[in-house]
Amino acid sequence: MSQPTRIAVTPGEPAGIGPDLMIKLAKHEWDAQLVIFADREMMAQRAVALGVDLEIIPYDSELKITPQPGQMVVHHIPTNVPVVAGKLDSGNGQYVVETLRQACEENMLGNFDAVVTGPVHKGIINKAGVSFSGHTEYFAQQSNTADVVMMLATDGLRVCLATTHIPLAYVSKAITPERIEKVIRIMNTDLKLKFGIAEPTIYVCGLNPHAGEDGHLGTEEIQVITPTLDMLRSQGLKLVGPLPADTIFQPKYLDKADAVLAMYHDQGLPVLKFKGFGNSVNITLGLPFIRTSVDHGTAADLAGSGDVDCGSMKRAVNKAIKLAKKKQ
Numbered sequence: 423m424s425q426p427t428r429i430a431v432t433p434g435e436p437a438g439i440g441p442d443l444m445i446k447l448a449k450h451e452w453d454a455q456l457v458i459f460a461d462r463e464m465m466a467q468r469a470v471a472l473g474v475d476l477e478i479i480p481y482d483s484e485l486k487i488t489p490q491p492g493q494m495v496v497h498h499i500p501t502n503v504p505v506v507a508g509k510l511d512s513g514n515g516q517y518v519v520e521t522l523r524q525a526c527e528e529n530m531l532g533n534f535d536a537v538v539t540g541p542v543h544k545g546i547i548n549k550a551g552v553s554f555s556g557h558t559e560y561f562a563q564q565s566n567t568a569d570v571v572m573m574l575a576t577d578g579l580r581v582c583l584a585t586t587h588i589p590l591a592y593v594s595k596a597i598t599p600e601r602i603e604k605v606i607r608i609m610n611t612d613l614k615l616k617f618g619i620a621e622p623t624i625y626v627c628g629l630n631p632h633a634g635e636d637g638h639l640g641t642e643e644i645q646v647i648t649p650t651l652d653m654l655r656s657q658g659l660k661l662v663g664p665l666p667a668d669t670i671f672q673p674k675y676l677d678k679a680d681a682v683l684a685m686y687h688d689q690g691l692p693v694l695k696f697k698g699f700g701n702s703v704n705i706t707l708g709l710p711f712i713r714t715s716v717d718h719g720t721a722a723d724l725a726g727s728g729d730v731d732c733g734s735m736k737r738a739v740n741k742a743i744k745l746a747k748k749k750q
């Protein structure tokens with residue numbers, strides 16, 4: 423029996439809705455072996471709290487089955503302190519990062535075909551003494567990848583970010599010709615490879631109001647963004663912009679765009695989430711392995727309540743399986 427497509431899934435913050443999402447995933451049959459990187463007792467306790475019958479199967483690299491509905495394969499990683507649903511505890515910050523470290527390592531070793539991540543709480547990880555700004559940056563660092571790109575995708579819209587989890591005050595300095603060039607090249611390559619678009623058209627936002635209004639409201643467009651786009655256009659890339667971010671997200675442009683590049687997190691993601699919160703998937707472009715994730719956070723207010731929407735997590739798993747099979 424050959425090995426099934428094998429996906430590492432990290433639930434993220436154990437006091438958040440991540441464990442609930444894993445239990446929801448286990449209700450379905452997947453065309454892959456989902457392996458949950460988590461504490462098995464914590465997972466069993468959450469299933470009891472939710473009134474769900476769950477059979478936990480210990481992960482073994484020789485295991486060939488794809489779990490049936492009601493079964494969950496768990497790669498056991500022990501929590502450091504007991505978990506109370508809804509109550510964040512920095513005592514488990516190291517545990518959360520350890521689940522990510524192991525999932526990354528297994529993917530780098532080629533033992534897994536992709537990683538799908540549930541939501542982590544960046545604040546509580548930092549409170550635990552681990553410097554951490556997000557999965558995107560963490561996986562880039564762990565895999566020695568200099569440049570990666572965060573993309574969130576929903577039906578009819580893909581948004582990529584030139585900068586990710588940095589304070590707004592640092593954004594202008596981070597918008598350099600080098601970064602814009604690398605981000606667009608990664609987008610162009612991955613839109614072809616991962617999304618099957620032969621000649622991607624990328625629409626690019628300006629940084630400043632009205633894309634700088636000819637330099638009267640900021641000069642990053644004139645000094646950095648436009649010259650970089652012109653250089654890339656001269657090499658055949660199909661780029662439009664920089665356009666004002668307040669008018670770029672309209673059908674006139676989006677109908678022609680394979681992706682939109684926003685300059686910073688809250689320029690692009692509110693639009694994406696307004697269109698498709700709960701039905702979007704976060705994909706890291708440029709990594710040496712496939713990584714997808716949910717579009718939402720830890721939602722600690724709902725942990726253990728049974729009132730959790732699993733739509734984005736299912737999309738993240740489906741996208742990872744699709745990309746993994748395509749790669750295989």
Ligand SMILES: NC(=O)C1=CN([C@@H]2O[C@H](COP(=O)(O)OP(=O)(O)OC[C@H]3O[C@@H](n4cnc5c(N)ncnc54)[C@H](O)[C@@H]3O)[C@@H](O)[C@H]2O)C=CC1
Pocket residue numbers: 434439540541542543544545557715716717718719720721722723724729730731732
């Ligand atoms: N992929 C990741 O690891 C992400 C992590 N976060 C982290 O999550 C933490 C909390 O962030 P918030 O801004 O409060 O955003 P959040 O997404 O956790 O919650 C925002 C609102 O949406 C609701 N919500 C979120 N996901 C839901 C779901 N699946 N089903 C039903 N309702 C849901 C919550 O109950 C809350 O009312 C932060 O520490 C943030 O860094 C945020 C986004 C992504």
Ligand SMILES: NCC(=O)COP(=O)(O)O
Pocket residue numbers: 555556557558559691704715
């Ligand atoms: N807003 C997206 C987000 O915070 C998730 O980022 P990452 O943890 O996937 O890097």
